[in-house]
Amino acid sequence: xxxxxxSQSSWLRSYYFVRALFSVAWIAAAILLRxxxxxxxxxxxxxxxxxxxxxxxxxxVNGGLKANSSQALNVVVSTITALAVIAAVSSSTxxxxxxxxxxxxxxxxxxxxxxxxxxxxxxxQWVMILSGAQSALAGGFMISxxxxxxxxxxxxxxxxxxxxxxxxxxxxxxxxxAAYRKAGA
Numbered sequence: 001x002x003x004x005x006x007s008q009s010s011w012l013r014s015y016y017f018v019r020a021l022f023s024v025a026w027i028a029a030a031i032l033l034r035x036x037x038x039x040x041x042x043x044x045x046x047x048x049x050x051x052x053x054x055x056x057x058x059x060x061v062n063g064g065l066k067a068n069s070s071q072a073l074n075v076v077v078s079t080i081t082a083l084a085v086i087a088a089v090s091s092s093t094x095x096x097x098x099x100x101x102x103x104x105x106x107x108x109x110x111x112x113x114x115x116x117x118x119x120x121x122x123x124x125q126w127v128m129i130l131s132g133a134q135s136a137l138a139g140g141f142m143i144s145x146x147x148x149x150x151x152x153x154x155x156x157x158x159x160x161x162x163x164x165x166x167x168x169x170x171x172x173x174x175x176x177x178a179a180y181r182k183a184g185a
Contacts, residue, residue: 008121009175011061016172019054023165026050030154030161040154041089044096045082047161048103052078070117074110077103097152101142104160108135127174131167138163 026047033039052075059071066072081103088095112132115125138160145152 008062009179011058012118013172013175013179015054015058015061016168016175020165020169020172022050022054023161023168027158027161027165030158034154043154044089044100044157045085047157048078048081048085048100048107051107052076052082068114070110070113074107074114077106077110081107093152094146097142097156098146100157100160101139101144101146104139104142105136106139108132108137108139111135125171127167127171131164131171134163134167135160 026043030040030043033043055071055074055078056065059065059068059075062068062071065075081099084099084103085096088099109132112129115128115132118128119125142156142160145156
């Protein structure tokens with residue numbers, strides 16, 4: 001493995017850990033603040049905005065937006081989603097859940113594509129492939145729930161965030177173990 005690949009693998013480990021930590025903090029805030037509409041609205045907007053920022057930074061570290069078209073598109077999709085959530089929050093919780101569902105489908109498919117592209121360079125991308133696929137499926141579930149009769153809450157989104165945290169953490173650990181094994185060999 002070249003020194004560039006080692007530094008990129010180290011970057012991905014750190015990036016995945018930070019993504020997992022943010023998601024865990026978001027879940028804790030969602031649970032603690034679930035009765036406060038202003039705080040919930042902020043959390044609902046900040047999550048896709050954070051995804052846009054994280055994809056932007058990761059793409060720049062890995063050769064720029066032009067070299068990482070799936071992440072560039074994910075930045076756009078997540079930014080539009082943050083703006084759509086602002087509009088949906090004033091409409092209804094059903095609209096918010098539908099927006100999150102549509103976003104989960106698009107961002108999941110884009111994440112899946114990014115992971116497949118990275119597979120041969122960094123390994124351990126099978127977890128991100130699973131995460132992307134599950135995100136797309138979860139998006140469909142959220143859309144179906146948004147069409148139901150039970151009023152959605154932020155707790156309908158927290159399992160999606162929790163699975164994302166789990167997959168990011170598992171990817172970080174997998175890359176850490178792989179680097180440890182290679183260093184010991």
